[in-house]
Amino acid sequence: MVFSIIVTVGNVVGYNSPVVDSFIGMLIISLITLIGMALERFVPIDIPSIIYISLIGIFVALPIVPTSNFVMHYVSQINLATICTAFLAYVGIAIGNDWGEFKKIGWKGIIVTIIVISGTYLGSAIIAHLTLAVTGMI
Numbered sequence: 001m002v003f004s005i006i007v008t009v010g011n012v013v014g015y016n017s018p019v020v021d022s023f024i025g026m027l028i029i030s031l032i033t034l035i036g037m038a039l040e041r042f043v044p045i046d047i048p049s050i051i052y053i054s055l056i057g058i059f060v061a062l063p064i065v066p067t068s069n070f071v072m073h074y075v076s077q078i079n080l081a082t083i084c085t086a087f088l089a090y091v092g093i094a095i096g097n098d099w100g101e102f103k104k105i106g107w108k109g110i111i112v113t114i115i116v117i118s119g120t121y122l123g124s125a126i127i128a129h130l131t132l133a134v135t136g137m138i
Contacts, residue, residue, distance in 0.1 A: 001031075003086060003087075004026040004027070004029075004030045004088065005028055006086045006089075007022075007078065007082050007083055007086045008022045008023050008026045010085060010086060010109040011025075011026075011077070011078055011079055011082045014079070014081075015079045015081075015082065015083060017077050017078075017079070018077070021073075021074055021077040022077055022078060024074040024077075025075045025076075025077045025078040026078060028071055028074055029075060032053060032056050032057050032060065033053055035052070035053075036050070036051075036052035036053030036054075036055075036056055037049045037052075037053070038048045039052040041054055047059040061075075071115065072130055118127055
């Protein structure tokens with residue numbers, strides 16, 4: 001709940017999105033997330049919640065589903081950078097609260113972290129470049 005409020009405020013202040021649209025967009029995202037997490041707990045098959053969340057999000061945004069226009073309009077008002085910023089701030093606070101454990105990892109953990117982040121960035125950049133090239137955008 002707090003995360004959604006922070007993202008909504010950041011979206012309104014940082015990207016000049018309408019307050020109501022940002023609030024409804026985050027409400028939709030939060031609702032989809034909560035439903036996916038509930039399914040993970042109550043469905044007897046061992047499937048991670050992110051799978052449920054993704055499938056629900058895809059389903060409600062499909063053009064053949066009546067909710068599509070509503071969901072797409074409001075969720076598109078939420079800027080991904082706002083969500084990432086709030087999430088990374090939360091992670092930073094979590095690491096700060098457990099600094100002793102982080103120090104136990106040592107310098108090897110820092111190297112692994114840098115490699116993972118660099119690899120993820122490079123992989124994303126390559127996929128984006130290939131997608132843009134295939135679609136004729138570049």
